Amino acid sequence: xxxxxxxxxxxxxxxxxxxxxxxxxxxxxxxxxxxxxxxxxxxxxxxxxxxxxxxxxxxxxxxxxxxxxxxxxxxxxxxxxxxxxxxxxxxxxxxxxxxxxxxxxxxxxxxxxxxxxxxxxxxxxxxxxxxxxxxxxxxxxxxxxxxxxxxxxxxxxxxxxxxxxxxxxxxxxxxxxxxxxxxxxxxxxxxxxxxxxxxxxxxxxxxxxxxxxxxxxxxxxxxxxxxxxxxxxxxxxxxxxxxxxxxxxxxxxxxxx
DNA sequence: ATGCCCCCGTCCCGGGGA
Numbered sequence: 001x002x003x004x005x006x007x008x009x010x011x012x013x014x015x016x017x018x019x020x021x022x023x024x025x026x027x028x029x030x031x032x033x034x035x036x037x038x039x040x041x042x043x044x045x046x047x048x049x050x051x052x053x054x055x056x057x058x059x060x061x062x063x064x065x066x067x068x069x070x071x072x073x074x075x076x077x078x079x080x081x082x083x084x085x086x087x088x089x090x091x092x093x094x095x096x097x098x099x100x101x102x103x104x105x106x107x108x109x110x111x112x113x114x115x116x117x118x119x120x121x122x123x124x125x126x127x128x129x130x131x132x133x134x135x136x137x138x139x140x141x142x143x144x145x146x147x148x149x150x151x152x153x154x155x156x157x158x159x160x161x162x163x164x165x166x167x168x169x170x171x172x173x174x175x176x177x178x179x180x181x182x183x184x185x186x187x188x189x190x191x192x193x194x195x196x197x198x199x200x201x202x203x204x205x206x207x208x209x210x211x212x213x214x215x216x217x218x219x220x221x222x223x224x225x226x227x228x229x230x231x232x233x234x235x236x237x238x239x240x241x242x243x244x245x246x247x248x249x250x251x252x253x254x255x256x257x
Numbered sequence: 258a259t260g261c262c263c264c265c266g267t268c269c270c271g272g273g274g275a
Contacts, residue, residue: 009263009264009274010263010264010265012264013263013264013265034264034274036264036265060265060266061264061265061266061272061273062264062265062272062273062274108273108274108275109275110274110275146275148275162275165275166275167275200275202261202262202274202275203261203262203263203274204260204261204262204263205260205261205262206261207262214275216275243263246262246263246274246275
């Protein structure tokens with residue numbers, strides 16, 4: 001079972017790149033972020049025509065998440081509990097072949113002084129509450145998405161230049177590590193503990209050509225999923241295409257019994 | 258120090274991204 005996560009920066013602008021990739025990669029489940037599409041405009045038929053299943057949770061212009069799968073999608077929940085005032089479409093869960101998956105688009109949090117950063121940290125706390133509940137279920141869980149956190153210096157081409165940013169802020173990193181302390185595994189680091197691997201390169205200043213990247217897209221997996229983990233990687237291919245997303249997919253492979 | 262680039266929308270600028 002191959003499960004991937006990808007911030008596509010608009011599902012409509014990236015439709016061909018995404019459909020081509022899921023077919024070529026032999027991916028089974030793709031967790032998508034930044035669809036930037038209202039539900040009524042989501043390009044459902046492109047995935048139905050492939051024989052895939054699709055669920056989505058969007059809003060106008062910004063944010064938006066989706067899950068597409070070769071296998072039936074069950075028990076879908078949209079939104080993250082803990083704040084009735086929060087109307088940003090950043091979270092959705094579903095069960096596919098007995099695996100509970102979540103697609104996560106964590107707030108960026110810049111600037112670090114003010115409401116946006118407070119929202120990020122509050123959102124992280126809500127995610128931790130949900131993550132603890134999911135661990136209690138003792139089933140394979142994959143939390144995949146754009147966490148907007150650079151967990152350590154080796155995950156950044158220029159740690160000094162990024163100091164003071166919301167993505168490297170100590171509170172952001174603590175909140176991310178907390179998910180690991182309570183029991184989730186940073187799947188990429190399980191297989192590649194010290195390799196420099198990025199998932200995002202800015203559109204600006206030739207960041208891709210200079211390999212000025214950061215690792216901010218993550219797959220956090222429960223112990224029951226970790227037991228089934230055989231491989232993890234990042235596919236840089238889509239970032240090098242014409243009109244790419246600024247993120248590229250991260251994937252993991254779980255053995256199925 | 259700032260912007261570079263890209264996407265969206267009652268749309269040709271401004272907000273948001275990271």
